Amino acid sequence: MTDPTATTPDRRPGGRTARVRAQVLDAVRAELTESGHEGLTMEGVATRAGVHRTTVYRRWRDVGGLLVDVIDAAGEVDWQPPDTGSLRGDLTALNQEIQESLVVQPSFALALMAASFHSEQAARAQRKLWADRYAQCEILVDRAGGRGELPSRDTDARALLITATAPLYHQLVLLRTDPDPRLPERAAAAAVVAAVAGAFAVRPEEGD
């Protein structure tokens, strides 16, 4: 184990290392959203960040390293799932957040997804971020169970969350349809209806 008190001064939060990282990751986000994954270069990021190239190479190694760190940084944000008082309200709010992140022009979320088709490192980091977010959202289902909104506490929370959110990604990322302002609520409502009808009940043989 590393002794946490052994941290050198420039590694403490808010120190030089943290400042350099913030500058570099801001530059990565800006380059990614403006020119996409193909336009991302170590040199471009260093120039935009105003950081020496050798620092960027030493610390992030290559474009894959930059992508991974920018995704990891997204996971470090203190994000909290919505808490509106009802499952339908929570899932609608979640879907609205997803829709906004995909519809904003240019979309950093879309640029990351495109990048993860071409970088196995980025794909892995993104998979982890998504898994974490879905895990955080399971509390929505627990709370709904506690309020008696669901027929049984044994609801497959992940399956319910995927059903509620997948239509947003499918329509906006893959089918590229125009955003439908009613979709966040409709997709949420359909998932709740299915959940209430027992569609995500964990069958006894699976729990054993």
Added chain:
Amino acid sequence: MTDPTATTPDRRPGGRTARVRAQVLDAVRAELTESGHEGLTMEGVATRAGVHRTTVYRRWRDVGGLLVDVIDAAGEVDWQPPDTGSLRGDLTALNQEIQESLVVQPSFALALMAASFHSEQAARAQRKLWADRYAQCEILVDRAGGRGELPSRDTDARALLITATAPLYHQLVLLRTDPDPRLPERAAAAAVVAAVAGAFAVRPEEGD
């Protein structure tokens, strides 16, 4: 209007033009699935197809033109939506087909999606192919209505189909989870439960 009888001999189905197209598109599919969109070049396709480079340039112009034609060709296949006798069976069969196309290694469907992140032409062609396929599948919902499986004939067929199929794409394309052999049926079942409960009912004010 062009006189259809004015077709030159080498443009008739099965003629030289059709043979060259088949050879070139086979080469595009092979190159795409093997090396992805980045590996696709006019020269590579011409060499693999055994067709002169100038023919490929004249007819398809650039890599975007090849991608569009390979997607258009996928739309020309005489695909029929499943007809199993129940909505749940039909949607499960449809999802199984989708899952197979995404899980096969290497996956041409995945390679096309990756390409459409980088080529606006390919994205447009793919959007059209998907719209056509979903339109073809609306008959599943009509038939289910006719059999009395749905509460009302005024079911938003597209919304139901998206809900049934989106989890497959979300899990396998974006989240890249390991394929779950039960997912095709589960996603289908959840959509049917939601449909039966009226989640996709077209509200009267929308039809007016």
